[in-house]
Amino acid sequence: MNYSNPAQLQAAILDWAGTVVDFGSFAPTQIFVEAFAEFGVSLTLEEARGPMGMGKWDHIRTLCNVPTIASRYHQAFGRLPTDEDVTAIYQRFMPLQIDKIALHSALVPGALQTLRRLRANGLKIGSCSGYPKRVMDKVVALAASSGYVADHVVATDETPNGRPWPAQALANVIALGIEDVAACVKVDDTLPGILEGRRAGMWTVALMCSGNALGLTWEGYQALTSEQLQHQRMRIAALFEGAQPHYLVDTLNGLPAVVNDINRRLAAGEMPQTAQANALLGSLG
Incomplete structure (x- = not known):
């Protein structure tokens, strides 16, 4: 053969x-902004789009590794975001995403x-x-x-x-x-x-x-x-x-x-x- x-x-x-x-891929980006906001960390749509295409936990981890975003997290919590913090944001992201996915379907x-x-x-x-x-x-x-x-x-x-x-x-x-x-x-x-x-x-x-x-x-x-x-x-x-x-x-x-x-x-x-x-x-x- x-x-x-x-x-x-x-x-x-x-x-x-x-x-x-x-x-325009708005469903995931807007929800990242909202999920971070619930932790008192501001995020722009442009920043949220940066790692797009990754799995969502990895996406959040990558965002948290960005120095400017990590600095905002440090200001809010007095520490840099750990994997446990990433998981907490992810766990808030998921129900928001499921609830609002129909808005961009x-x-x-x-x-x-x-x-x-x-x-x-x-x-x-x-x-x-x-x-x-x-x-x-x-x-x-x-x-x-x-x-x-x-x-x-x-x-x-x-x-x-x-x-x-x-x-x-x-x-x-x-x-x-x-x-x-x-x-x-x-x-x-x-x-x-x-x-x-x-x-x-x-x-x-x-x-x-x-x-x-x-x-x-x-x-x-x-x-x-x-x-x-x-x-x-x-x-x-x-x-x-x-x-x-x-x-x-x-x-x-x-x-x-x-x-x-x-x-x-x-x-x-x-x-x-x-x-x-x-x-x-x-x-x-």
Whole structure:
């Protein structure tokens, strides 16, 4: 038996908030601000967005390691935040998140049509998230009520390691029965999510405008002038550069064109581990 490269993609592994639902990724960021506030520690939305894509406990730990935030915590409690303090914030974050997740559960405009096109091209739809299963169950139910049902879902606490480790993406490969990791494309709006896909040996697509990096509502995104939009694309592309995504597009709606290009590259013998990265395709939606 000999190895041969896959000839075309078999699955798209999609993130949730900022990718398929919650344009601008507001659900987790706003709740981080509220959870820290309940401990008397101020946090801006921009600060809260910093480690986005990680599991939520790790996200809070990373925020607490930021010197300016740690200093605010020290002023409030007379000590730097310990892991026990992180757990206390996390335990307050969780019920807030579950209670308010429905406020930011709308599908990204055009997502359902895009997903139908992907399925029509024979792709299975896997998914993973930085949300734990308790939150993910509610997100999945809300999405289903709007017509989106992924073929498989992996929450951050269902694998030994969350992002940027590759475990969640690889769990999708196993569950979906995919022959080769190179036949998968991982789509995400965060650095840890792109690193997850890269480390799993997949093609990767970074979303520049629907998620954490731009941080605008759909209406805010639509209101940008062409000059403003291009400036933001270049800024966000620079943020993603270290993770080396293979493609950068505005939203999920640019994915069908990317899939066609990846299939062309696979047919030509290219593989994600060695393929040129950072193709800026912002005009693809």
